[in-house]
Amino acid sequence: MKTIKKLLLLLVCMFLVTGCSTKEESVSFVEEQEEILEETEEEDRQTDSANILVVYFSRAGENWEVGKVEKGSTRIVAEYIAETIGADLFEIEPVEPYPESYDEMLEIASAEQKENVRPQIKNEPENWDQYDTIVLGYPIWYADMPMIVYNFLETYDFNGKVIYPFDTHGGSGLAGTVNSIKETLPGIEVKEGLPIVGKAVQNQFEDTKSIIDQWLKENELLK
Numbered sequence: 001m002k003t004i005k006k007l008l009l010l011l012v013c014m015f016l017v018t019g020c021s022t023k024e025e026s027v028s029f030v031e032e033q034e035e036i037l038e039e040t041e042e043e044d045r046q047t048d049s050a051n052i053l054v055v056y057f058s059r060a061g062e063n064w065e066v067g068k069v070e071k072g073s074t075r076i077v078a079e080y081i082a083e084t085i086g087a088d089l090f091e092i093e094p095v096e097p098y099p100e101s102y103d104e105m106l107e108i109a110s111a112e113q114k115e116n117v118r119p120q121i122k123n124e125p126e127n128w129d130q131y132d133t134i135v136l137g138y139p140i141w142y143a144d145m146p147m148i149v150y151n152f153l154e155t156y157d158f159n160g161k162v163i164y165p166f167d168t169h170g171g172s173g174l175a176g177t178v179n180s181i182k183e184t185l186p187g188i189e190v191k192e193g194l195p196i197v198g199k200a201v202q203n204q205f206e207d208t209k210s211i212i213d214q215w216l217k218e219n220e221l222l223k
């Protein structure tokens with residue numbers, strides 16, 4: 001499609017440039033056409049990613065090996081991915097906010113997991129049906145996804161959608177969560193996940209970006 005547009009523009013340029021009376025007119029005409037071409041390419045990029053939603057859950061405050069952070073590691077990665085591929089972004093927000101204290105958070109998360117609870121979600125994504133690709137980000141809590149992420153997966157219809165999971169963690173990697181997503185959503189396509197160390201996101205994000213870019217390219221989410 002892009003190639004056809006380029007060829008058409010080139011033909012129009014060649015045809016019209018021959019009709020320009022001065023050299024200046026020809027130069028400014030060609031510059032204008034180049035600008036139009038750049039805008040068209042940008043639109044193509046946006047259109048390609050209009051069907052992708054980056055969904056994430058993340059928590060600011062005290063955390064493992066990073067001290068107290070302003071922005072959660074998963075959120076930093078999710079924002080970077082959405083910006084890089086031009087996709088929409090949705091944060092899963094709890095009705096009951098989680099504490100800043102790491103120790104308190106450990107107790108709550110442990111209880112939620114043991115009791116298999118589904119913490120309530122405050123917000124909902126707009127135009128859910130418009131997306132066929134979901135990039136899903138979450139932190140590892142006790143070698144699993146936070147229970148609120150299970151709630152999200154069980155609340156929305158994923159039929160016809162493909163999930164690309166990523167997590168941030170303190171050493172557990174993906175901790176079997178890709179299989180947990182598959183078990184929660186039987187029949188839904190779930191791609192290979194990307195595990196990222198939370199500490200690296202907070203302290204060396206420039207290095208981490210290349211790992212994320214590579215995963216996006218491998219999955220053809222980034223061209």
Ligand SMILES: Cc1cc2nc3c(=O)[nH]c(=O)nc-3n(C[C@H](O)[C@H](O)[C@H](O)COP(=O)(O)O)c2cc1C
Nearest residue numbers: 058059072073074139140142143168170171172198
């Ligand atoms: C309640 C809780 C439990 C955690 N359990 C694990 C774990 O089992 N394995 C692990 O590698 N990291 C664990 N971590 C560390 C987080 O996965 C890691 O800090 C992650 O990057 C946090 O992401 P966020 O900043 O987006 O919330 C835990 C953190 C919390 C708060």
